[in-house]
Amino acid sequence: MPKIPFNIPYLTGAEEAYMLDALRSRAHCGNRAYAERCIALLKEKYGFHAVFLTPSCTAAMEMGAILADxxxxxxxxxxxxxxxxxxxxxxxRGAIPAFCDVDPATMNIDVSLIEELITERTRLIVPIDYTGIPCDIDAILAIAKKYNLLVMQDAAQSIHSFYKGTPCGGSAPLAAFSFHESKNLSCGEGGALVVNDPALVERAAFLQEKGTDRSLVLKGLRSKYGWIDLGSSFLLSDILAAVLLAQIERVDEIVAKRAVVTSAYFNLFDPYGEQGLLQLPAYPDHIQVNHHAFFVIFDTAPNRDTFLKLTGQKEIYPYSGYVPLHSSRMGRKFGYEPEDVPVTEDIAKRIVRLPFYTDLSENGLDYCISGMQTVLEQIYHC
Ligand SMILES: Cc1ncc(COP(=O)(O)O)c(C=O)c1O
Incomplete structure (x- = not known):
């Protein structure tokens, strides 16, 4: 294993016992005992209206897109x-993406640009919470209300982040979370669709169960179930839900450990930020982050590339981040040119995501920080 990989999934210690218990229960499919416990805990902790555990955040958003009709x-x-x-x-679903630029302070959707993208055909807004920093969901919901649009928050990275005291995913009609191994809470591959609009809950259960009304049979409301809607197998096996429960139960501890990594990164990079050489994430006063990840925007693309190269030589592995969607091969098929979303296009060449995992707070952080310090001194001579 490299000295400091980009990510290592965390184990709380309770996973094995829960997973074995789920295995021995002989009830392994979706929405069984451990799923129910995960759902109850997520609702209790975050006040979500309804929660559907899915095989991934990807699947949760696909389910949400069907639900959004x-x-x-x-x-x-x-x-x-x-x-x-x-x-x-x-x-x-055959829908067309209208790509919006980002606010460089948070790398989240730039709310001031949303209205100019709205046309008669606009139906949905899908903001994300980059690195766990909540998007400006109140402003987005206000725009959605004004134009009668739906909002599905891609909260893949933001479980246990808060916006004005409200948990991420708690106020949009739909929100999708990821429990992939790279996230704060992991069961390997997993996700959840949160449905806060009560009018959408019953149909969500049909979509999750392959387009059948099996959920009504389970509630004793039907004697037989049948094919009544679109759908797919949007279910998380109870064996993985057992792993997930072990993680959700310890979310406060996980986030506290990760906060140590964020502080160390701010301490290291702040002096360079103050000199205008690097730009660090800005956490507005009204948010509370879950310390999912940390990004730094370099002054130039060559300096970013040198940082990646020299840290790699020390077996420290930051990552260059997303390739913008609008200028990727698929984005171009929708007619986009790189200059159409200029801030994103520029920053994508200068940003890095730093190694970030829960265990890093206790193992390797000093090496990581001192290695990066040496590299920054080589690049900036200060
Ligand atoms: C913003 C965002 N959305 C969706 C996903 C997909 O999550 P999953 O791997 O659980 O499908 C990711 C994964 O990293 C992500 O960062």
Whole structure:
């Protein structure tokens, strides 16, 4: 294993016992005992209205896109600076992405640019919470209300982040979380669709269960279930839900450990930020982050590339971040040119995501910081 990889999934210690218990229960499919416990805990901790555990955040957003009733030709506003899944969920329904630029302070969607992208065909806005920094969800919901649009928050990275005291994913009608191994809470591959609009909950259960009304049979409301809607197998096996429960139960401790990494990175990079050489994330006063990740924007692309190269030589592995969607091969098929989303296009060449994992707070952080310090001194001679 490299000295400081980009990510190592965390184990709380309870995973093995829970997983074995789930295995021995002989009830392994979705929505069984451990799923129910995860769902109850997520609702209790974060006040979500309804939670559906899914095989990934990707699957949760695909389920959300069906639930949003997207039709071919509908337009969806989303940042270009995001993961392919945010766009694929809507493109799979035949909808057209309208890529919005980002605010460099947070790398989240620039709310001031949303209204100019709205047309008669716009149906949905899908903001993300980059590195766990909440997007400006109140402003986005206000725009959505004004134009009668739906919002699905891609909260892949922001479980346990808060916006004005409200948990991320708690106020949009739809929100999708990731429990992939790279996230704060992991069961390897996993996700959740949060449905806060009560009018959408019943149908969500049909979509999750392959387009059947099996959920009504389980509630004793039908004697037989049948095919009544679109859908897929949007379910997380209870064996993985057992792993997830072990993690959700310890979320406060996980986030506290990760906060140590954020502080160390601010201490290291602040002096360079103060000299205008680097730009660090800005956490507005009204948010509380979950310390999912940390990014730094270099002054020039060559300095960013040198940083990646020299840290790699020390077996410290930061990562160059997303390739903007609008200028990727798929984005160009929708007619986009790189200059159409200029801030994203520019910053994508200068940004790095630093190694970030829960264990780093106790193992390797000093090496990581001193290695990066040496590299920064080589680049900036200070
Ligand atoms: C913003 C965003 N959305 C969606 C995803 C996809 O999550 P998953 O791997 O759980 O499908 C990711 C994964 O990193 C992400 O960063």
């Amino acid at each position: 997207l039709q071919p030709g509908d337009e969806v506003i989303l940042p270009s600076y995001t993961f392919s899944s945010t766009a694929n969920a809507i493109v799979l």
